[in-house]
Amino acid sequence: MTHSGETNEDAPRPSPRHAAWRWATPEAQAVLATHDLAAILRFHRRVHSQSQTETGALIGYDKTYISAIELGKRRLTDLDSLRHIAAQLSLPAHVLGVTDPADTDFRALVQFGQSTVRLAEIARQAGHASEAVAELWPLVARLEARTRDGHTEREALRLLAAAQLGLGTALGNVLPEERLSTAAHWTAKSLPVVSFFDEPGLTTTALRMHGNELRKAGLTGAAVSRLVRAASVAPDRTARAAVLPLLARAAGALGNASLFDRAVGEAKALLDVVEHTSLVNPVALYEIELRGLISTGRTRVAIGRAEQNAPAATTNVAPQWRVIELITTGRVRLLAGDNRGATELFHSATREARAQRLPHQLQRILRAAGEALPAVRSTADDVLTQLRAEMAA
Structure with missing residues (x-):
């Protein structure tokens, strides 16, 4: 067995995409939960199509020793060696039984971060988007730095996606039009994270929020594409109802009258069967319908609609x-x-x-x-x- 602290410059390395995200998949999480180095090495080799020789070169061991570990004939207990392997495989050290100082406050980070995301959304909905940005920015920076260091626990990645979406949405409220692409940039950063969870509800939320920021940035074609997809993968009527008003706004801005009409019509129908929110309610749909009618060349219809009594509020509507x-x-x-x-x-x-x-x-x-x-x-x-x-x- 040979082990050296020196790295082999010619040794194969996993792609950055795999190194950063493969460990976040459900299958990987099940493997990591065993804390079994043999199972972890086998999984790593399979997803990266590496031989035992190649994996050994990556982490500093020869093929014979890798084989012995995988067969359960050898057990590695040296903490420095385990920490080294975790670093080379882009794993948080604790999954191999090593206490990592960077992970000592992990649970506190997740709990604090979840509260931060919730409170930031409340602040944004209450008309205090600037405060929401101030709270979310440092959280996103910390989580992204943690991810770059190879810490890819599912809780942290889910929190990262929520924080990126919240930050982008809050920025979409406080930035002028010429800088709204920044808001879309932050919501877009959540999409690669979300894709590894393969959860329709989470995917719908991310596509919905990103699509709306694309619309605000003037990228209406891309916005409609994202929002149509969000509606198609929505797991239930409530999730679909949250997408339709934004799809109607984007379709109207694009001048697509038929898609606008379909989205508004379905959104109105769903008002009777889903709980009303700050977006899914008669007041919001009234504004969306007026704007879309004008954008699709039906000004007279919009004027006639406005001459009728505006619908009564059925829920608290955000100040914006x-x-x-x-x-x-x-x-x-x-x-x-x-x-x-x-x-x-x-x-x-x-x-x-x-x-x-x-x-x-x-x-x-x-x-x-x-x-x-x-x-x-x-x-x-x-x-x-x-x-x-x-x-x-």
């Missing part, structure tokens, strides 16, 4: 949805020739957008007001300038 509704309704009023009514709605939306720090919504006001309402444009532009200055600081 109030801003969104004010802008869309103001736009319809302006198209109907009601400049005074539009001005009042836009000014209300501007005040709310300032209070909630929503630059993207201020940019929507600027576009909607156009040349017809210069006073509205001036006020919204001043507020947007203030927000940008605060963000730069």
Whole structure:
């Protein structure tokens, strides 16, 4: 048996993708749960298509000793050697029975992180997206660093995906339009993690949130693609209902009237059979329908819809949805020739957008007001300038 602390430059290495994520699969977790080095080595060799000679070269042992370990004829108990093997296989050391200082607070990290993600979402829904970003950013950075070091426990990876999605969504509220691709970037980073869990519910959530950020960034074709897939893999009506309003918004922005109509129609039908949320409710669908009708060239229909009484709220609606509704309704009023009514709605939306720090919504006001309402444009532009200055600081 030969073992050396020196590394072999010509030794085969697992691909970064395998090294980072293979241990997160359900099959791998079952193997790791045994804490059996023989089973772990056999699994590693199989998924990387390595011979005993190649795996031995990777971790610093000859083929004969690898064979003896796998056959149960030899047991390795030296902690430094076990720690070395764990590092070479991109494993957290504790699965081989070695206490790793980096893992001593793992359970606390997971519990704290789960609470952080939940509280950040509550803050975002309450109109405090900036606070959500401030809480999630360090958590994501810590989890990503941990993953790069080879720590790929399922709990940590699931938490990482949730934190990346939450961070991207919160950034999508606080960033101006020209920087919204950053929000989509963070939600996109969750997708490779989520794919290894192979859970329809988790996949649906990730695709739904990423698709919405793509839409906001102006990538409507890609957004529709992600959201159509999210709807198709949704495991139940509740999960599908959460996708449909966002799919309708993206389809409307793309100008796809038939897809928009189908998504809105099904979303309305599901309102009677699923629990209402801040997105799945009559008020949110009312705004989505108005905006989509305009985007698909049916302005008269939108005006007629707006002249009817707006639906009553059936659940607590997030404050930003109030801003969104004010802008869309103001736009319809302006198209109907009601400049005074539009001005009042836009000014209300501007005040709310300032209070909630929503630059993207201020940019929507600027576009909607156009040349017809210069006073509205001036006020919204001043507020947007203030927000940008605060963000730069």
